[in-house]
Amino acid sequence: MRRSSTSLRKAASRMTAPARLLQAILTRPDLMASFRPLPVLTIVMLPALALLIWLGSWQLDRRAWKIELLADYAATAEAEPISLDQGLCAGRAEIGRRVVPPAADPEADTVRVSGRNAQGAPGWRLFRPVRACDGAQLVLMETGFEGLETATRADDGALTETDAFTQLRFETPLGQGPFTPPANADANEFYAFDAQAFAGVLNVEADRLNDQYWLALSDGAPPAYLTQTPPERHLAYAITWFAMMLALLAVYFAYHIQFGRLTWRG
Structure with a gap:
């Protein structure tokens, strides 16, 4: 029994500060957070965070735009063929x-x-x-x-x-x-x-x-310009950018926990 208690204490001593804090948060829901941002790290992080959010949102917009383009092209491609004169002289030509x-x-x-x-x-x-x-x-x-x-x-x-x-x-x-x-x-x-x-x-x-x-x-x-980057790939790009954003936030808060700038008090 003593060996077991000693092993637990040694394991707890080897836990990093973020891990110990996370364990405390999970076991003590009544804790209150205290956050003091690191100035330089925050100044560097905010533009990077904004860029990653913008890139993810932009790829989602591109996905919606590509879906609309493909739908428009499909509707045009399925229409009845027209003569060359009908297309060019009567203004009915469409890609x-x-x-x-x-x-x-x-x-x-x-x-x-x-x-x-x-x-x-x-x-x-x-x-x-x-x-x-x-x-x-x-x-x-x-x-x-x-x-x-x-x-x-x-x-x-x-x-x-x-x-x-x-x-x-x-x-x-x-x-x-x-x-x-x-x-x-x-x-x-x-x-x-x-x-x-x-x-x-x-x-x-x-x-x-x-x-x-x-x-x-x-x-x-x-045509190739519509299929080269399909909507699914734009979605994958967006997920990648948002995942990088979450990873950046995780590193940011981990640094604050490590240096005692993010704590919980009960």
Whole structure:
């Protein structure tokens, strides 16, 4: 019995101050807290705490926004296909809206824009201009895909299979970003929409090229910019930020308990 009591006393002596305080709080609900914040630690902690709360809330907002975008895209994608003239001339064009395939000149020149096929392989998306609004506008229509391996073989220019892409949809052309590689007009290699450069390759007037939409081959799935970071991932990010916030608070109060700045008195 004495050995048991001695062991308990030794175990209690080895308990840290936060652990002893927590044990006292759990066994004595009548205790009153006394808190004296450490000035420097508090000044450093508050901005970090605010940042973590903001990041978590921002990710929750992004999740709600992404859910709404996916719902809007699904509603648009399920609508009946419209003609090219109905979309552009009557103002009914929307990103994701299906388009009745217009007639294209098979002899028209082709412009190559960097992209991926249905299987995710990198290569060149091939576009030809088609007439819209009685010829007042020209719209780029995707007609095929050229893999990077194809471009290095003797059959240069042969198209890869695009059976997975069974639909044409209105899509926003690729924009120029800060990390977009420079185009090579001589090699017909582009990484973003460039009306002037495209016009030179296609032998058309640049001011007739529609820069708001082009017609993209689609397999019916939402575009990559909507699916790359799904709503579930935004929720996981939010949980991570809020968990870090709780960990920061735990460390903050543990320091105060350790230095006797947070105590309970009965």
